[in-house]
Amino acid sequence: MHPLALARVRAEIEGAQANRVLSTPIQYEETRLQLPFMAACIKEGLRILPPAPQILARIVPEGGKVIDGYFVPGGVDVTSHAYIVQRDGAFYGEDATDFKPERWMVSEKRTFELEAAQLSFGTGARGCMGKDVAMMELYKLLPEVCFCHSSSLPTRLVQGSDLKDDPQLRYRSRAARKVYSYWRGCLQRRSSRYTESQSG
Numbered sequence: 001m002h003p004l005a006l007a008r009v010r011a012e013i014e015g016a017q018a019n020r021v022l023s024t025p026i027q028y029e030e031t032r033l034q035l036p037f038m039a040a041c042i043k044e045g046l047r048i049l050p051p052a053p054q055i056l057a058r059i060v061p062e063g064g065k066v067i068d069g070y071f072v073p074g075g076v077d078v079t080s081h082a083y084i085v086q087r088d089g090a091f092y093g094e095d096a097t098d099f100k101p102e103r104w105m106v107s108e109k110r111t112f113e114l115e116a117a118q119l120s121f122g123t124g125a126r127g128c129m130g131k132d133v134a135m136m137e138l139y140k141l142l143p144e145v146c147f148c149h150s151s152s153l154p155t156r157l158v159q160g161s162d163l164k165d166d167p168q169l170r171y172r173s174r175a176a177r178k179v180y181s182y183w184r185g186c187l188q189r190r191s192s193r194y195t196e197s198q199s200g
């Protein structure tokens with residue numbers, strides 16, 4: 001949990017919400033264009049904690065191959081580890097292991113370089129086929145969760161504003177309660193399974 005980043009994300013969503021540039025539910029393009037810090041957090045999260053850290057192995061063809069100056073015999077499995085590659089200080093700098101979304105907002109050129117180096121979805125002809133779908137889901141779901149997952153946010157937003165009767169806010173509060181109670185249910189079930197396994 002990064003409280004400062006979360007606060008900035010919420011402020012960004014709050015601003016966009018007040019300007020009425022977000023739909024319900026939030027659309028992919030809206031996050032991309034209206035919530036640049038949220039988008040940077042998503043990319044930085046995928047960089048620092050790639051959900052599939054190791055890309056699928058490739059088999060070295062018969063006769064072997066020289067890879068980065070090393071001869072690797074044919075038939076050997078070769079893979080890369082996104083978790084390690086994406087923490088390379090030579091490329092990301094001294095703060096390579098820090099969660100720092102701002103690195104994605106330096107310049108268009110740097111963002112392009114970072115995108116090109118991102119290995120979270122693998123690379124080449126056998127790279128993830130669902131990358132675009134996954135990114136769309138993350139861009140749509142995570143802003144909603146960040147926005148909703150704070151009982152105080154809608155209250156603050158509503159106070160003294162004309163948004164009290166805004167149907168979008170009512171929808172978001174309801175959605176937040178549903179998501180929250182679902183998570184709580186999962187955690188409770190997991191914790192009672194654990195207790196049972198320990199006692200039995």
Ligand code: HEM
Nearest residue numbers: 051052055056120121122123126127128129130131133134
């Ligand atoms: C955040 C979500 C996801 C992550 C981090 C992820 C990551 C990956 C990685 C690392 C690979 C191996 C790529 C390689 O070896 O170069 C892969 C393969 C694949 N992914 Fe994903 N994936 C995600 C979501 C999805 C989704 C939503 C779908 C389908 C809609 C999907 C479909 C596939 C398929 C079909 C392959 C095999 C591609 C091939 O071997 O040709 N992925 N994914």
